[in-house]
Amino acid sequence: MQHPLRKLNRDKFADLHEQQARFRDKLSKIQQQMLSDPHNESHKAQERECREQYIEITTSVISLVQQQCKVDRIQYGDECTRYFFARAKGRKMASYIYALQDETGTKVEGFDSVGTILLDYYKKMLGKQFIPGSHIIPERENSERLHMSRPREKDGKKPHAGLPK
Template sequence: MLAGSRIWLVWLPSVFVVNTCSCVAQYIHCEVIHRATSGTFEVTLIYRANDVVVREELWRALEMISHQVQGAWIILGDFNNVLNLGERLGSAVSLEEVAPFRQCIRECRVQDNPTTGPYYTWSNKQEGENRVFSKIDRVLANSKWFDSFRNAYAMFLPEGISYHCARVVKLDNTMVEKAKSFKFCNMWALDESFLSILQAGCQENVEGVPMYKVSIYADPYNIGLHRQEREARRVYDNLNAAKMSFIRQKVKQDWIHKGDENTSYFHSCLRKRRHQMQVHRIKDEEGGWHENPNDVEGAFLTYYKKLMGFESEATRHVSNSVIAEGTRVDANMKQRLIAPFNSEEVKNALFNVDENRAAGPDGYSSGFF
């Protein structure tokens, strides 16, 4: 601990080797080695100052560290600053307040690590209208962290005697990897050979549901198909690089260089989104918490089995006078509902559906049809 600092760094020497790289008033940056696995990552512990002038130095320091970090990097602590407009209750948040923090996040190329527990991590402990809640404690990580610790997540604990919610980062959370269902990608239909391949595939006698007949996974051990896939990917990468080069030269804007290209940062954002959709911790109806993946799944099943199998008494008869007060289906509407229709009308209705809407249970989007 540095004199004047409010950060303590404590570890178990039998589990971790910690090499301190820099230690100043607002942060401690160190390299951590896990003895059992020899896994290495870098950690920056934050306690941002209250002084407006002094605390701006932290953003510049983090940006400098980001240029030096080569591997997995996690940043956690009290940033004394919200990142988004909806992260404080009881006091308004302005764009001017969050802009420097957002700029630092972009420069460091880090993002929020998935978390569980309370959303607001700090309160001023006052009563009534004077109570303020905010999310000023965060856990941020770079793309290499998400690559190295795919299932890691941070858990914020309920508020205690401190103004802040304590946080625990779990590195070894084991998630059950299950087979993913088929999903049709609309871009496949852009290839000139799509229809001919589809027709040929539908004519083959393959056991299974019709969906399986057009899936490229019907023959996963076909070495020839793997080679074709690699070649197609190589051709696409070359064409995409040429396209982006042409656009950059034409419009002369730097944001295209790092915008929606196929970068590691872009893919880390996708991984983070998928990770956020996972449920790491759940409370059952009896108030018990479950973290094991099988227990989490069991809690969901138990809840919905009771919900779907619940028997209740028939509701009381609804008075006709109450129904008459609302909008009702008139005779003309009834005739339209039972009017005959033809295949052309069905086709027009289907073709008017946006092709990017969510796919059905069979994995096919409206774009396929």
């Protein structure tokens, strides 16, 4: 399909600017003839036909220029997009850690090795597994719990003193 389209383009549209110049000159000559003989019907018909062909070719030239502008704009946009993503990738790559020294001072390279060292470091820094509240409220045995909930007479209050009978 591509080959026939190229042939059609080469045969019909390769010399659009030349065709436009030819028809402009031809139209100009016919219009000069019409000025010398304004009532000649054959000159009017030739002028109308030549003008229509000139308008058609001019429309094709404008369409071709628009297509070329679109192609240029797309290519320019692709270059800008390519540049933007290259810069974004560069910034992302700058934030990666490729090499690191471990606790012994040995330089370690590679994402997996560096990841392992960082994981071990933070595990060591954070310590063992944490149970929320375990260090604040120690667990009591049942006998201690019962003793804590009973009112005591030492406090100056009798058990069940404020409760209705």
